[in-house]
Amino acid sequence: MCGLIALWEAHMQVLVVGAGYAGTIAANRLAKRVKRVQAAEITVINPRPDFVERVRLHEQVAGTGAAATPLASMLREGVTTRRGTVDKIGDGQVTLDDGASLGFDYLFLAVGSTVAPLPATVPVGTWEGAEEARAALAELSGGQTVTVIGSGLTGIETASEIAFGRPDLRVRIVGRTIAASLSAGARKRVRSGLDRLGVEVVEDAVARIDPGVGAGGADVVHLRARSPFTSDLTLWAVIGSVPDLAARSGLEVDADGRTVVDAYLRSVTDPRIFAVGDCAAVPGSRAACATAMPQGAHAADTLARMIRGREPEPYSMGYVGQALSLGRSDGLLQSSRRNDTVRRLYFAGRAAAVAKERVCRYAKFSTRTAAYAWLRGSK
Template structure:
């Protein structure tokens, strides 16, 4: 049985390792454009110079798994077509490419490895009192602004977003504001219209806001969650309005049941882009194929959330409790305890991807 895994993020890595453990005769090939497993939950550390987000795939994947460094142009009809035109046959395929980011012109990306490397280099070149603007009021933007302010207290850091920490409870939002203020981060709740100048062209930017306010910025970072790659739709698979592959209750493409989809590129109702989503889906998809090979009936996918965690520098953080449907509860924990909790969550996510051992809550009834 030939199995191809497209993408070596959390979903793809855990799926490949899980299948290697449960389907001993499977020939598994993981296709990834880079030789590293990237912890997207640590990209803000990569940017700020307080940590690293990359680990060689050779230390993340089981030995009998083959790795191919390449880009995929199309999938379907039992074969993968690569960017250079070569092909690879498969009996089953796991589509786990994650999401992509389309930045506003003049900004550097936060949510990709390549963007984080460029942002880190640009940040290191900034002199004292340099001005950094992070665009994006979600958890990615918050963590990026906080990490830079913690790692480079000599810089002026501004966080811009329509609403800061909108996914958290009101009390947790106020705690996030407090944590950012302690680090010296200026918070502006507004929308960015365009940028004059542009970081990539050198010199300072002028960040123009919907309220007609303008911000001077030596380095402007884009920390807004993007869309998914167009591979599924380009390959003829049924996709939703966001381009995510439509799947059945077992995480198989409704167009081609030989193709499993997990992570950000899977259209699963109620799911959000997170390693807490990708890991359960990758495990379940692998288990489903293993059951099918053994002649057992597959089990429908079920997953519920427990909360959200974020760091506010290395010594502060927040843990937000939620219902299983991902709606925030009033309960949250802040401070150093939450920072330790966030670090443990990140380590557990990487441990789960490498060992294919991961537990999660079931969906609410």
């Protein structure tokens, strides 16, 4: 199926494109397992010098925490970094945005997901957007209004964190259905948590935004079924697309632009390329660090098995639930089945907030150490 890989006298060149959860744990797992049996040069290519905890971007926005850690401190000894953006992946080489080219024997594509915000909004799902939102938020004075567009967990955590960190502001969250991925009981508990923080909930779709035409230069947000309202800062908290690097490079992608992979997380177009994390079209997966980390680790383990002359094992992963914070002193843990369908069971309150914080810390620790285990999928 995959053939046996001979041990080469020359160094094997492995490139990891992207240093989020999937790319960083893949690089560290490769350094830990592949280099034991094969001389390999592992290079991580990333547009910024930091590892960004996307699960903490809402804290970065609100000024209640920090989401960036120097990438050098997250990578194992022997892993090198190259700052830059990959413009295209070719036959055994990549071209960077500065025109430089790097060759590879194997490549791990881990560019994550991105956002496509409405005009006049600031996206909070990227590092650059979170920094812009943080600076804009610091300029607001008491009584002004912040609107968060997006009713998923990203939007809920963003609105909650801002309301917790800046109780002097008016905070509004707008979306079709608040916490639609949770059980009915958990959705009700999220609403009560938002109410306690003073967050106004508007369940409606945004039609358009007219920037700066309201009183004092505020944005005017038009909804499909309600009257428009003004907003002094409008944040976009919808994660809905992936970078087009795979499609631009001629790899087969699905309708959402994610790289189509086989059972071992290899591109069906080029088996030298592993795709992991949000940019990989893995059936049944959702965008989350709980998805990215097992995929990055499994792909690295697969390459290590192949180098040893062993057959790869199909990727398998099961979910246990979802976790979200509602400010620093409240949170919610939603239990789920392995196939990610939710159960009625959930936990909320201060204990859930503490548990969510521990989950975030464990994710970072495991990414750095490559010591990570996960639940297998249902058979």
